[in-house]
Amino acid sequence: MFKIIDKKELCENVHQFRIEASHLVQKAKAGQFVILRKDDKGERVPMSIGGLDKNKGLLTVVIQEVGKTSASMNRMKIGESFADVVGPLGIPSHIEKFGHCICIGGGVGIPPIFPIAQALKMAGNRVTTIIGARNKSLLIFEEELSSASDRLLITTDDGSYGTHGFVTTVLQKLITDGEKIDMVIAIGPVPMMKAVVNTTREPKVKTLVSLNPIMVDGTGMCGACRVTVGGKTKFACVDGPDFDGHEVDFDEMTKRMKMYAKYEKVAYEKFLHNDCHLAKQIEEMR
């Protein structure tokens, strides 16, 4: 069983879990992901690896509540277990000595940037990390990333912390200032990754993005995760998740991610309703 050893709320609707998965943790590398299933009725949901404690055998994942499954996972308690943690899946991020690397993370894309920044630094790169959030209270993993990077730059959409603007505001400035950049890797919401790719296209800076389409098995068996990269269909779970950002058809991916929107809404509302209902019942019992 995959027991939750430790859990904390990082910000509103975002929880960090440390899960017992020693075998997986020994094998996993930066840039890979796992698939979690809460219980027997549960959906298989992919989550990035947000940290690997090889000594204790603990896997870190950071889950943002966006629908029924993520919501019910975030209500799990320390000591409870996930029915399944499958992995490590996907190809690890390509790590070598590039020179100066820029790691960019947004939202729940920030945690997976952490092991990647660590690995890049270990490989002898100079690592600049840019992380962004809507406002100060939503910024996560600042401490981890400041330890893993040579330089940490922070942006908030509302200017409540760090630079006022988006991660691309800072990235554009670095480019305009003429900094030598050998490689960029960006993980975050699709609009953010798209904006990063548009910023680096003209100056022709190699840019990797980590894609998060809808998945089922995560082993190449179903094709749910197909994305168009360089005009060809790829399965993100086995051919990725990292791809050359300049080749990715983000518009198609955005549309594909809405395939079940109608159903997801029903499930989420039903869940929240039952949740409220339950809370009320518990309240009444007291």
Add this chain to the structure above:
Amino acid sequence: MTDENKNKPINKKERMKIPRQKMPEQLPQDRVRNFKEVPYGLTPQLAMEEAKRCLECPKPPCIAGCPVEVNIPAFIKLVAEGDFIGAARKIKETNALPAICGRVCPQEEQCEQVCVLTKKHKSVGIGNLERFVADYEREHGKVEIPKLPPSTGKKIAVVGSGPAGLTVAADLAQMGHKVTIYEALHKPGGVLIYGIPEFRLPKAIVQSEVNYLMQLGVEVKTSYVVGKLDTVDELFEMGFDAIFIGTGAGLPNFMKIEGENFNGIYSANEFLTRSNLMAAYDFPNMDTPIFVGENVAVLGGGNTAMDSVRTSLRLGAKNAYIVYRRSRTEMPARIEEIHHAEQEGVQFMFLTNPIKYIGDENGWVKAMECIKMELGEPDASGRRRPVEIKGSNFVLPVDTVVVAVGNSSNPLIPQTTPGLKTNKWGNIEVDPNTQMSSRPGVFAGGDIVTGGATVILAAGAGKVAARAIHKYVMGIPFDEPKKEEAKPAVR
């Protein structure tokens, strides 16, 4: 059947007069609204009556028609005598999965095709009888756990839990070896669990086969992707003496035509996995959703296509089409499934091929442009090759498409196992007498070797492999292959 002639010996002529007994089944209009199994199975009376039809041929051709050579007349004789448990045991001497094979074997091309009755009458219902006795044995709690020999101390890893893996594991455990199955998905059974729908193969039957294995001491580790968590070489390092690879042909083929990534277009694997493995037909009670619109086109003519199209009807499709580029006679699906699909209202569009998809502004498929085909010269497979009829294009409005045009093998294991030889399709090459690959101690069988085939062929390969693995780990030399029966158990 009246009481007075019950025990009277019956002659050949009388036997031939008995009509083939029909298996009762759910009415089409009822079953299209549920996922319950379509046929109810034979009753003991019907089974005994059907069994009487077998002529007990002295040189029974049916046995040779079965890839694992079930002793058909012997088990049928036991059915006729009312010894259903004995009949089940008889089958199990060569086929470990009779409840499954009785349901899903393409009998009309195997055992029943060559039954002597087929020429003039209808063949003996071998599959139906096989299913009956296996169900009877299970439902009456009579499945016997054999006494296991003393442990050999040998450890064998089985990768994949489809029919090939389940059979290898069962046989090796009964020879006293310690077997561990590694399965990538969260439930064991392979295609039997994630692919073939409940209405054709109840999942409880597959589960009971798995439970049986566990009673034999087989350990089943699910959610364990070999090649990612541990490679084949790492399994050897963990102390396994031999490894069997039965990972199937799980990689879905697409047609590579314009617009194939529009929303609403599924691979059959995804569609069936959502419905079967994830039980999405029970959404939102189950967490995984599935989308089925009003007009569903399923591309292909095999069992996978039939399973998909019949699933789509059960999930509410108004029009469910099979779009197949050849004609009816070339369809590889089992006849029973085609027949059931027809009864349920599936519309067949033969000699038709999609050439592109048309989508709406939100990226959803709304129509499929098709072209009519005609049959030309026979191709390598011996089937007449379909060629396009110029200018015959037409547009079919659809909002869901399921692509069921075959699977390829998953490259994960070959990629992570140095020295493992594969052919140009990525299938693992083995010696057919032993199922051993180019890597000593690494055996393989089922769809990963043959490409998409059948349950019984996978199980048969598992049997051959189990015998060879036993010899390999015990240090017994393999037999010299005999020339004319180079591959007796598996055709």
